[in-house]
Amino acid sequence: MNKHNQMVTRRTFLKTAMVGATLALSRNPPFLQAREEYDLAVISGEPVAATKKALEAIGGISHFVKKGQRVILKPNMSFTRTPEFGATTHPLVVATVAQGCMNAGAQQVLVLDHTLHRPELCLERTGIRDACKNIPGVHVLTLQERKFFQEIKIPQGKALERVEVMKEILDSSTILINIPVAKSHSATGVSMGIKGLMGLIWDRESFHSRYNMNQALADLASVIKPQLTILDATRALTSGGPGGPGTVTKPNLVIAGIDPVAVDSYGVSIVPWYGQNFKGRQVEHLLITHQRGLGKIDIDQLKIFKEKV
Amino acid sequence: MRTVIQALSLLFFSILFFLATYELPDWLPADIYLRLDPLLGMNAVFAAREVINRALWSLVTIGATLVIGRFFCAYVCPMGVSIDFLELLFFRKKKRSGLKWELHLRRVKYYLLIIFIVAALIGLSVVFLMDPMSLLTRFYTFFIYPLVITLVNFILDLLRPLFIALGWTNLSYLHYFQSVYYMSAITLLIFGGIIFLNRLVSRFWCRYLCPLGAFLSLLSPLGLFKRRVSEECNECLKCQKSCPMGAIPEDPRATHLPECIQCRTCAKVCPQNAITFPASLSSIGGEYSTINFSRRGFLYSLAGGVGVGFLATQTPFTLRQSKFQLIRPPGAIPETEFLRTCIRCGECMKSCLTNTLQPCLWESGFSGLWTPKMDLRLAPCDQNCNVCGKVCPTQAIRSVSLDEKTHAKVGTAILRKEMCLVWAQNKLCLICDEICPYNAIVFRPVEGFRRPFVIASKCNGCGFCEQRCPVKGESAIVVVPDGEIRLKKGSFITEAKRLQLEFKPDPGDDKYILEESGFKMEDRKGEEKVSPTEKPQPKKPKGFL
Numbered sequence: 001m002n003k004h005n006q007m008v009t010r011r012t013f014l015k016t017a018m019v020g021a022t023l024a025l026s027r028n029p030p031f032l033q034a035r036e037e038y039d040l041a042v043i044s045g046e047p048v049a050a051t052k053k054a055l056e057a058i059g060g061i062s063h064f065v066k067k068g069q070r071v072i073l074k075p076n077m078s079f080t081r082t083p084e085f086g087a088t089t090h091p092l093v094v095a096t097v098a099q100g101c102m103n104a105g106a107q108q109v110l111v112l113d114h115t116l117h118r119p120e121l122c123l124e125r126t127g128i129r130d131a132c133k134n135i136p137g138v139h140v141l142t143l144q145e146r147k148f149f150q151e152i153k154i155p156q157g158k159a160l161e162r163v164e165v166m167k168e169i170l171d172s173s174t175i176l177i178n179i180p181v182a183k184s185h186s187a188t189g190v191s192m193g194i195k196g197l198m199g200l201i202w203d204r205e206s207f208h209s210r211y212n213m214n215q216a217l218a219d220l221a222s223v224i225k226p227q228l229t230i231l232d233a234t235r236a237l238t239s240g241g242p243g244g245p246g247t248v249t250k251p252n253l254v255i256a257g258i259d260p261v262a263v264d265s266y267g268v269s270i271v272p273w274y275g276q277n278f279k280g281r282q283v284e285h286l287l288i289t290h291q292r293g294l295g296k297i298d299i300d301q302l303k304i305f306k307e308k309v
Numbered sequence: 310m311r312t313v314i315q316a317l318s319l320l321f322f323s324i325l326f327f328l329a330t331y332e333l334p335d336w337l338p339a340d341i342y343l344r345l346d347p348l349l350g351m352n353a354v355f356a357a358r359e360v361i362n363r364a365l366w367s368l369v370t371i372g373a374t375l376v377i378g379r380f381f382c383a384y385v386c387p388m389g390v391s392i393d394f395l396e397l398l399f400f401r402k403k404k405r406s407g408l409k410w411e412l413h414l415r416r417v418k419y420y421l422l423i424i425f426i427v428a429a430l431i432g433l434s435v436v437f438l439m440d441p442m443s444l445l446t447r448f449y450t451f452f453i454y455p456l457v458i459t460l461v462n463f464i465l466d467l468l469r470p471l472f473i474a475l476g477w478t479n480l481s482y483l484h485y486f487q488s489v490y491y492m493s494a495i496t497l498l499i500f501g502g503i504i505f506l507n508r509l510v511s512r513f514w515c516r517y518l519c520p521l522g523a524f525l526s527l528l529s530p531l532g533l534f535k536r537r538v539s540e541e542c543n544e545c546l547k548c549q550k551s552c553p554m555g556a557i558p559e560d561p562r563a564t565h566l567p568e569c570i571q572c573r574t575c576a577k578v579c580p581q582n583a584i585t586f587p588a589s590l591s592s593i594g595g596e597y598s599t600i601n602f603s604r605r606g607f608l609y610s611l612a613g614g615v616g617v618g619f620l621a622t623q624t625p626f627t628l629r630q631s632k633f634q635l636i637r638p639p640g641a642i643p644e645t646e647f648l649r650t651c652i653r654c655g656e657c658m659k660s661c662l663t664n665t666l667q668p669c670l671w672e673s674g675f676s677g678l679w680t681p682k683m684d685l686r687l688a689p690c691d692q693n694c695n696v697c698g699k700v701c702p703t704q705a706i707r708s709v710s711l712d713e714k715t716h717a718k719v720g721t722a723i724l725r726k727e728m729c730l731v732w733a734q735n736k737l738c739l740i741c742d743e744i745c746p747y748n749a750i751v752f753r754p755v756e757g758f759r760r761p762f763v764i765a766s767k768c769n770g771c772g773f774c775e776q777r778c779p780v781k782g783e784s785a786i787v788v789v790p791d792g793e794i795r796l797k798k799g800s801f802i803t804e805a806k807r808l809q810l811e812f813k814p815d816p817g818d819d820k821y822i823l824e825e826s827g828f829k830m831e832d833r834k835g836e837e838k839v840s841p842t843e844k845p846q847p848k849k850p851k852g853f854l
Contacts, residue, residue, distance in 0.1 A: 080691070080692070080693050108476075108478060110478065116744075117691070118662055118663060118691055120331065120662075121331075121662070121691060121693050121694070125693065139478045139479060139482075141478075141479070141482045143482060144484070144486075145484045147466070147484075148482065148484075184850075185852060186739050186742055186743050186850075186851060186852075187737075187739060187743070187851055187852055188851075188852040189850060189851065189852025189853040190852070205777075205779065208738065208740055208779065214852070240748065242743065243743060243744060243745075243746070245746075245747075245748060245813075273850065273853070274850045276850070278853055281854070282853050282854045283852060283853055283854070284852055284853070284854050285852065287854060
């Protein structure tokens with residue numbers, strides 16, 4: 001529970017620009033170090049090359065992952081769909097990030113999700129387990145049991161007061177990297193980084209049935225803060241999401257950024273969803289998250305590094 | 310020696326049992342013990358009135374018994390092993406005097422055998438009630454398997470701190486899916502009863518009740534190996550007392566051949582080393598190699614068989630067979646044949662990846678006891694798994710490819726509008742649509758709200774919607790048997806095509822969302838067009854502002 005107090009503290013301190021004192025207490029908030037020049041890296045190309053370049057452009061993976069640290073990657077592997085359905089993160093994007101983390105000296109990389117479909121099939125069909133099989137130190141796991149989750153409070157929660165999240169992400173020395181796939185979602189418009197956080201919690205069902213989902217997602221984003229979000233838009237499931245089948249287009253993009261709202265917002269802009277062009281502001285859960293001060297939503301105000309590889 | 314073989318047999322049986330799960334390799338016959346059981350095979354063939362390929366494996370057992378004798382009971386039968394081992398555990402030191410009605414009781418198994426065979430000829434194989442292989446597999450499925458999972462998970466939980474400390478990551482997060490079944494308790498009671506009968510006399514079940522033992526004993530007197538007692542015998546009767554089958558009569562030099570399972574316990578205990586089991590083609594015949602049952606008993610059991618067969622098939626349930634809300638596994642052959650062929654071993658329910666397959670109690674009467682049904686509220690049928698057919702020893706569930714299995718429609722989802730959150734309460738819920746693997750659920754504007762509809766021709770009854778429906782209690786969308794495809798032969802794909810069904814992950818029926826959002830799109834030919842009569846409420850796809 002302490003951790004959240006710290007987080008709040010950090011946020012308060014942030015606003016008053018009294019950064020120095022908190023740095024020692026909380027985990028390294030990378031965006032305070034302001035070493036990278038760009039808010040977003042948007043790289044066009046094949047999955048591996050684009051991912052590598054995106055990591056490099058956002059400041060290099062070693063900027064986020066220090067020696068001996070444990071890294072948690074959160075791809076979307078919730079559905080028993082093969083990569084071409086666009087419902088799950090591309091296995092090569094995940095493997096490239098995992099390899100990068102290990103190269104940067106990570107103690108180990110856990111690739112985690114709480115899947116909707118049967119976990120063994122998700123691991124198999126999405127190709128993510130296979131892609132990471134030969135990288136030493138990388139473990140692809142699904143956590144489907146309540147014992148692996150722990151309840152935390154959401155101090156600023158509007159819809160949610162508390163939520164059970166994977167214990168692993170509560171360890172303040174652990175780095176969390178979110179690797180969502182760009183897809184449509186029948187309830188939230190799109191499902192990218194912020195929506196992908198739902199793969200880290202225990203009770204996914206009640207988000208749909210009990211709460212205002214868009215508010216609840218913003219609540220979740222206020223307590224789970226990935227150090228880095230890498231949006232896999234090598235394919236985009238522009239209708240029929242989140243599970244597919246639906247229309248799959250190929251933007252061939254990998255978008256990396258520290259600000260989760262900015263990454264998602266950019267993701268909204270790259271392709272038409274359900275045949276229609278939208279801006280990040282038009283996605284309710286992104287707008288709410290932005291309004292809570294959790295990230296920038298207007299992409300024309302962002303510094304974006306674009307390149308084709 | 311025998312104990313070792315027995316232990317290996319039980320181990321092999323258990324390993325095959327636990328291997329019967331997704332993703333079972335095609336070459337591995339996990340159901341081999343059930344295939345080798347001639348009684349199950351024979352009865353299924355009689356009842357189904359056709360040759361079942363997998364049942365032909367049991368000819369191996371028949372052949373071996375003809376050549377060797379009734380060795381199966383002492384060395385192979387996993388039920389026999391369980392009885393022997395549990396007997397050691399519980400009843401070794403108990404004093405058991407023989408039963409008074411020994412001779413009469415011995416006949417019971419033959420009467421039962423006749424009853425089962427006649428019943429199968431009449432039309433329903435009820436041998437599943439007492440066949441040891443079926444019984445034990447069932448006991449494993451409904452009791453041992455869930456118990457083992459619980460124990461393993463318990464141990465994993467205990468050791469978890471250690472795994473974490475040692476940095477064994479995979480073990481630190483290891484947890485096995487806990488399957489649960491109806492009828493675990495009943496199955497345990499039956500098995501417990503069989504074990505408890507040993508309190509009265511050793512191998513009570515094998516001596517008096519087991520119909521498979523009865524069948525094998527009919528073949529056994531022809532076998533090569535027979536007990537022989539030499540002149541050294543001093544009639545101490547130790548062998549007689551130690552024989553687990555009671556196969557040694559008053560005169561210890563003689564042997565009830567049909568009862569002898571060649572366990573060689575007698576040879577082991579004989580102080581004179583007077584007992585051997587040489588191979589010989591020697592005489593069959595004499596008072597000890599015949600099966601002693603009365604003509605009256607024979608006639609009674611014939612009548613009993615006719616009675617059981619008749620009762621089992623002629624109940625009101627029979628007439629209403631197809632009128633029940635019973636969802637059978639995909640690939641199950643037509644209901645009448647299914648009931649005749651299924652041996653109720655529970656192997657399909659064990660192997661089921663999602664645990665949706667559950668045993669029937671009385672849903673379709675006595676004839677449906679322990680047959681598999683899909684409990685789709687509990688779990689859906691995973692569309693990437695076809696293991697239930699693979700492990701079915703009599704192919705009551707056909708072993709078909711994944712693509713074929715997808716087209717083996719088990720039923721159709723129907724929406725109960727009075728319960729549906731959207732229809733009844735105007736709530737925004739679309740979980741059924743979201744989870745459906747075939748886009749068989751679409752939303753159309755009705756009375757100003759987008760409301761779900763099922764496209765029956767795209768629904769194969771997988772049950773994801775029924776399981777996920779957030780309504781408490783019974784689901785607002787349920788799969789009913791209507792439209793199920795049950796084929797004994799031929800391709801499910803062809804049949805589904807003929808019926809103009811399509812179970813493809815086919816994109817594109819978000820067109821109503823598109824229309825609502827004002828996005829122009831071409832009309833798709835052949836599909837019904839619903840023009841919103843009232844203006845659709847959400848102007849944009851859900852989640853967009």
